[in-house]
Amino acid sequence: MNITPTNRYSAKARHFHWTVAALVVLAYALILSTEVFPRDTGIPAFLLQSHFWAGIGVLLLAIPRLLERLRNSPPPISPPLHPKLELLSRITHWALYVFLFAQPLLGISTVWLSEGAIPIPGTSLAVPSPFGVLPHVGHSLESIHKTLGTVFYYVIGLHIAAVVWHQFMRRDNLLKRMW
DSSP: OOOOGGGSOOHHHHHHHHHHHHHHHHHHHHHHHTTTSOGGGSHHHHHHHHHHHHHHHHHHHHHHHHHHHHHSOOOOOSSOOOHHHHHHHHHHHHHHHHHHHHHHHHHHHHHHHHHSEEEOTTSSOEEEOSSOOOHHHHHHHHHHHHHHHHHHHHHHHHHHHHHHIIIIIIOOSTTGGGO
């Protein structure tokens, strides 16, 4: 199947998609790897701070990504999807966008309210909280952030499973549109 510029996402959309995907993977890898190293080495703290900044990177790129998505309709899938699958696809994609905004905002709020500032890795500098310190609120937000992080795994898994299904079972142009 030939892919032309009219049935591919824009170069900007493809760039935002893959960069945000890489940052999400990095954020998960960083937070999961904090448990690997002894606390007294300082490595877990550095990984945690890097996790914060990967999340901030996701948020900063999610904004122009969403604007690009709203400006340019997705290219058509060929052959077209059944209307029920099209609806499920739209719901899943919008859920991904919600997570791309909610997770970083919850993470930033958690750190600001729990710690009072977001440290900049490798420096003694930090971005101070505009809200002050409210540890009980910060800990509540952290619990929500962790729970949504787990749910996000499943939504990402659903997204990847759908791509695999499209590529190998349905054999349509879904994946080619994003390359």
